[in-house]
Amino acid sequence: MSKVLGRFAAAAAIALAGMAIPAAAQEPIKLGAIYSVTGSYAVIEDPALKAARLAVKEINAQGGIKGRPIELIHYDGKSTLADIANAAQRLVHEDQVIAIIGVADSGFYLASAPIAQDAGIPYLDTGGTVPNLPEQIGEFAHMMPFGDDYQAFVAADFALNDLKAKTAFLLRDADSDYTRAIAMFFKQRFEEKDGKIVDESSYHTGDTDYSAHVTKIRSLNPQPDVIYAAMNPGDDATFVRQAREAGITIPIIGGDAFDNPDLVKNAGAKNTADVYFTTHMALTPNSGADKFIEAYKAEYGHPPENAFAGLGYDSVYLMAEAMNKASELTPKAINDAIFTITNFAGVTGNANFSDPKRAPDKEVTLIAVKDGKFDLIGNRKP
């Protein structure tokens, strides 16, 4: 069995080696990528992969890194744990990449990161947002996004200070760690500062009918001042639409999952009044990310689907910066170089990667939806 596998791998390797790359004079730098482009996580990881490919293309067009092009070796995680772990093993031991980027879920990251850690390969998490992932894995683990605590704290402060809210209703996806975490952090901060959570409700991944939750909110007397909706991408528009059409007009605050053009497209412009969310970057003109958005449009024919595109894009550029800074192109040197990047200017905000234990210190972007357009309120830190 293993012999057959080995032979096949050899054949695949020969086939890969035969791939014609324009800057063929120099051997390419192998950058691994694990994104689920099938299964339930494809909705967020597919845009991340597309943006990562775009970033690699841009870097190679400008001469690559130290004269060598980047080759992005991607495997589909299939939204399945075993496949993600297999992909990590394949990248580390078969393709022998010198760095890895990938996944937009903390569980997926925890399943694949120990493999890179054991092999001493730097592995940058694109979208999993448990704040202390690197601490849980080790020195070769890094995070691109801010942690769940950051964005939930900013959202809670915004509700208390800007919207003058005293009471809030919590809605969350009970099946997902990310939504549970931001709901928990929001509650923690909101109650710390004397706000009151009047009621909570949980839906389940795959639900599209929120009528029971909407009725629960309507039945509250008095009505809460805000709704904090800890939802996964795609669910946001469905809920906002059902809430607004049932006559709920109170402000709705969401997390980075809300950051997608489909929010307005699928919920309708008039229904998205008084909707706010925290995110990694403002997908609006004049926010500094517009160059990226234009390039993405030119490449794929439509704007980035959600904020994970920006994170995928930045993941490649962060690795590229680390490779440029590294004394030599080895995994260890690249890993050390990441810690020296204290002022990374990405499309998802400026970030400092020097803390070996936690998510980068990064500003949270706060957006208001106005007349169907995303309006930048500002960049904040908790």
Next chain:
Amino acid sequence: MIRVRKATIPIALLLLIAALWLAQSQLNAFYLQVLGLLGINIMLTVSLNLAAGYGGMFSLGHPAFAAIGGYTAAVLTYPVAMKAFRIPAYPEWLLQIAVPFLPALILGGLAASIAAVLVGWPVLRLRGHYLAVATLGLTVIVQVSIVNLVDYTRGALGLSGIPNYANLWWIYGFVVLTMYVVYRLVHSRFGRALRAVRDDTVAAQMSGVNVARTRLIAFTISAFFAGIAGGLLGHLLRILTPGQFSFNAVFIGVAMMILGGMGSITGSVIGALIMTILPQFIIPFERGGSFFGFELPALHGLTQIVTALILIIVMLIRPEGIAGSKELTMRNLVTRTRGPAIRTSVKTSGSEVEAK
């Protein structure tokens, strides 16, 4: 009772040991992990086959047993230093101990067995699809509980940081044990009673078989091995999440069993091979690029499509599965060369190796 050629089994075992030794010393971690997953899938399929193929209890609840066994074993072996703040809800004495691998696995298997008894007692009265749907309910209930009992399981995030104890020796040791126990069981007096219950409950009852007890025992043993497989899975991937034991796991398990053949241990191995190893050959083609001179675009989902087509085509060509209810034994190999003397009827499954 079983008169397989005396030398066959020792030779096969020696070959397996040599292969494992070679694999463990020569192959990189990627191949070891895939081979490990293969072994775990073989265990899961063989154990499901004991309940469904030989016992006629079409269970969709085996992922629940794997989950119970997996989480139990993982909580037991979990490093003490991390227990207190990652899974703080357990009683103090449990937080203070880290159990060695083997007893943890066995306790996991026992936990799954206990669950099987508790669930099987009322539910095994049901037949056919009613049993299938009731056991599917078990899978959902266990999964929902894992997600929500965060302080015991770490919820949807998954219990990560499980020690990586499960190497090929452990896994294939248990694969051999599972296959041996199931084979002996099925070809014993108990096995004949079990198949009699499957084929004709009333007739079995009339010949003095305690139907409820027979079914419950087979179901419990089956759950025991599923639980051990779950424990091995956690200690191979170093993480357990509720998503690993969802609808998807139910269907993959059933597909592996039916693909290979219900009521055949050989079939279980074939089914697990196809569903575990074959995708690994297709994956390199998914991301596109040039292969043997041809330019291919990225074909996301290719693995799933090929798997789906294999399922459909095998069902169309061989509705009884690749191996049917036959076994690959020396004796069958010999008979095959003489002519098509192997009986294929479900009701006589396994009888060809039961030479008295």
Next chain:
Amino acid sequence: MSGSAVFLQQLANGLVLGFLYGLIAIGLSMVYGLLRMINFAHGDVLMVGVFIALPVSWMGAPFPIVLLAGIAAATAVGGLIQWTVYRPLIRSRDVTLLVASLGVSLLLQNLVLMLTSPQPKRPDPEAFLDAPFQIGGVFLRNVDLLIVALALAFVIGTHYFLQNTRPGLAIRALSQDLNAARMMGIRVQRMVFICFLVGSALAGVAGVFIGYKYGHLTPYSGFLPGVKAFVAAVIGGIGSFPGAVVGGIILGLLEVFLVGYLPDQLAQFRDAYVFLVLILVLLIRPSGLFGRAEFVKA
């Protein structure tokens, strides 16, 4: 909102959801009645149907046309699958059919994913469907009323078809005893085919409504409703036609009321309760609420 208004509103929410499940469950139940087959691809037929109808909506077609397109597409896909995959397997064991349907499900999901994208899609909104509608304190939208009205119409229509037409009679005869019916000269394959067409058409109706009501469709949108509809069919008594609808309504009400009236700490376990109820129903009345006691094919 007063307590009774909340109750009525939740009741309405549950009924609308229940009728959707019921529409999907009918096809599953009919097929099960004939072949003892759990068709796990049924929900995916729904999904393919509405995905084919989506471009029709995007080209500006009004709702009735989109609905017809969805029905036509789902019927065609369902018929095609029956003809190519299930038809040759009619004499096979039930598990063979089950695994074949799993294969079909996996194939449909991934083909649609490969041809489109993982991003959620929706039909162009229709002002008429989204317009609010109020009875007493109960708030609904026109689309909700239409779901109930059309579901009832289709259910009654299908009921009439089964009770008063020759193919309907044949189908009922088949579900009672396949072999006896065959001996009476009923063309089994043809009747099974008709069953698939009717069931798939109803799934197409449900699919288009799901598209308009929730505005959220992905290649995986059909799978979960398919599994839930199967649960509904079992609660109602699988093989029974009114049972499928009643089972759907029970499931819809159960899901809504558990969330509406339990504290969140307990409501999180919603799906566990649903399956617990299912298991209890099976233990007390293994043939479901409307099912007749039957000798189960081994």
